[in-house]
Amino acid sequence: xxxxxxxxxxxxxxxxxxxxxxxxxxxxxxxxxxxxxxxxxxxxxxxxxxxxxxxxxxxxxxxxxxxxxxxxxxxxxxxxxxxxxxxxxxxxxxxxxxxxxxxxxxxxxxxxxxxxxxxxxxxxxxxxxxxxxxxxxxxxxxxxxxxxxxxxxxxxxxxxxxxxxxxxxxxxxxxxxxxxxxxxxxxxxxxxxxxxxxxxxxxx
Amino acid sequence: xxxxxxxxxxxxxxxxxxxxxxxxxxxxxxxxxxxxxxxxxxxxxxxxxxxxxxxxxxxxxxxxxxxxxxxxxxxxxxxxxxxxxxxxxxxxxxxxxxxxxxxxxxxxxxxxxxxxxxxxxxxxxxxxxxxxxxxxxxxxxxxxxxxxxxxxxxxxxxxxxxxxxxxxxxxxxxxxxxxxxxxxxxxxxxxxxxxxxxxxxxxxxxxxxxxxxxxxxxxxxxxxxxxxxxxxxxxxxxxxxxxxxxxxxxxxxxxxxxxxxxxxxxxxxxxxxxxxxxxxxxxxxxxxxxxxxxxxxxxxxxxxxxxxxxxxxxxxxxxxxxxxxxxxxxxxxxxxxxxxxxxxxxxxxxxxxxxxxxxxxxxxxxxxxxxxxxxxxx
Numbered sequence: 001x002x003x004x005x006x007x008x009x010x011x012x013x014x015x016x017x018x019x020x021x022x023x024x025x026x027x028x029x030x031x032x033x034x035x036x037x038x039x040x041x042x043x044x045x046x047x048x049x050x051x052x053x054x055x056x057x058x059x060x061x062x063x064x065x066x067x068x069x070x071x072x073x074x075x076x077x078x079x080x081x082x083x084x085x086x087x088x089x090x091x092x093x094x095x096x097x098x099x100x101x102x103x104x105x106x107x108x109x110x111x112x113x114x115x116x117x118x119x120x121x122x123x124x125x126x127x128x129x130x131x132x133x134x135x136x137x138x139x140x141x142x143x144x145x146x147x148x149x150x151x152x153x154x155x156x157x158x159x160x161x162x163x164x165x166x167x168x169x170x171x172x173x174x175x176x177x178x179x180x181x182x183x184x185x186x187x188x189x190x191x192x193x194x195x196x197x198x199x200x201x202x203x204x
Numbered sequence: 205x206x207x208x209x210x211x212x213x214x215x216x217x218x219x220x221x222x223x224x225x226x227x228x229x230x231x232x233x234x235x236x237x238x239x240x241x242x243x244x245x246x247x248x249x250x251x252x253x254x255x256x257x258x259x260x261x262x263x264x265x266x267x268x269x270x271x272x273x274x275x276x277x278x279x280x281x282x283x284x285x286x287x288x289x290x291x292x293x294x295x296x297x298x299x300x301x302x303x304x305x306x307x308x309x310x311x312x313x314x315x316x317x318x319x320x321x322x323x324x325x326x327x328x329x330x331x332x333x334x335x336x337x338x339x340x341x342x343x344x345x346x347x348x349x350x351x352x353x354x355x356x357x358x359x360x361x362x363x364x365x366x367x368x369x370x371x372x373x374x375x376x377x378x379x380x381x382x383x384x385x386x387x388x389x390x391x392x393x394x395x396x397x398x399x400x401x402x403x404x405x406x407x408x409x410x411x412x413x414x415x416x417x418x419x420x421x422x423x424x425x426x427x428x429x430x431x432x433x434x435x436x437x438x439x440x441x442x443x444x445x446x447x448x449x450x451x452x453x454x455x456x457x458x459x460x461x462x463x464x465x466x467x468x469x470x471x472x473x474x475x476x477x478x479x480x481x482x483x484x485x486x487x488x489x490x491x492x493x494x495x496x497x498x499x500x501x502x503x504x505x506x507x508x509x510x511x512x513x514x515x516x517x518x519x520x521x522x523x524x525x526x527x528x529x530x531x532x533x534x535x536x537x538x539x540x541x542x543x544x545x546x547x548x549x550x551x552x553x554x555x556x557x558x559x560x561x562x563x564x565x566x567x568x569x570x571x572x573x574x575x576x577x578x579x580x581x582x
Contacts, residue, residue, distance in 0.1 A: 072490070
């Protein structure tokens, strides 16, 4: 479970988050919906440990994994290596089991045949699915995604959301996505609206 | 570390190839200048390096110039009394050897072939040969030449006229005598040299085995490493062989000039390589931010970066070293001398300077903001 309690954050004298409380239980996909500048990405960065809150606490069962945007793939690594590099940054050696698991995950997101391609050879949707596969490969109990569907058409956007939903429902992950794209909100379990650094009422 | 470094190099092989080529070009210049510095230096003084001496005694006030120095020929006993194990008198002057219409410049060294050495040692120490033995092919008469003189057309048995002096001598052999101011060394009996110079009983200098006492020197300095006026021998100055070598005007001027160029090359190489890697680091800042955001330690990024720098430097330096050795075959003999030791030394210095030049990139690399991975600054 991801638990954010009384989170505030300020850039200098400007406070951009005002005591946000947010909980995402394991097995649930939660969307954080809000316009640009509302504080979504800042909250996500705090949840992922990239940014320290000015006050408040973050509780996670392990290190969260980010589902980055498609442009954030490492260009000199193949699709499979972009997954395996997560083991390298964790300080582990890549084993045959890691390669097998990476192949299985890529098959699951329908990228198995593209495992040896480089990001420059992929479409936008394929890149985004690779980013999801990266996060799935870590096996992290908490997934954080910043605008995972922003660069995709409706069909590909829904495919990515389906992957995240499956990770929550089938593998028990707590998944929090920051988005201003309302096209796929029917796939999420809960929507939290944020505006001007504060959560509004829950939609459903 | 290798996982990231090798894949980036392989994927961006054109970029890294160009970078390695740039390193190779700069390193090639460094190696060539190193070879020239050593080669020109040796061509100026290798004749002195072959002399069997710990110290040389010159006349005072001639700036340790062998061909300007002039001393009495009977100082040997006084020099051994001053501490020398042996004191061998030698004459030296620049001369031309005329053979028909051909003229070859040489450094003419008068060597005591009989009974001239003070200190009870053999009177024919061994120019060009092993210690205690005369050089092969020289019976202590005639003219013994450095092997490089053979390339100038001189041959054994040939009669040459020594200018100035006009004395005719027969070439009796060749040996590894070295060169002086880019001319081959030529050994003649000391008495012949004195005859050529028309200065009987005068010599240019003394070769000292051991050390002579120096005026004003006390304690340990009195034994070794001391240089100055010889105690009890007025008008004589003793210096170590190395000092005598660096005092040769052409040696100091040539090596000084070439070493200045080398210094600029080293500095330029460090700046150039540092700048190129800095640009490379800026270009991949996004990837670095992603790696940081996914939990990569700074050590991993730094290690990968250093591997890329070292692989690029290693490839460039190895190629350029090979090219420099190949170039040695094309350059005139006696001008270029590149040893493995000098090459490794220059390569190590270049690598260290290039790493220092890339410190700016390391700082950038260590301070990259992982928030960039989210596609914007928050």
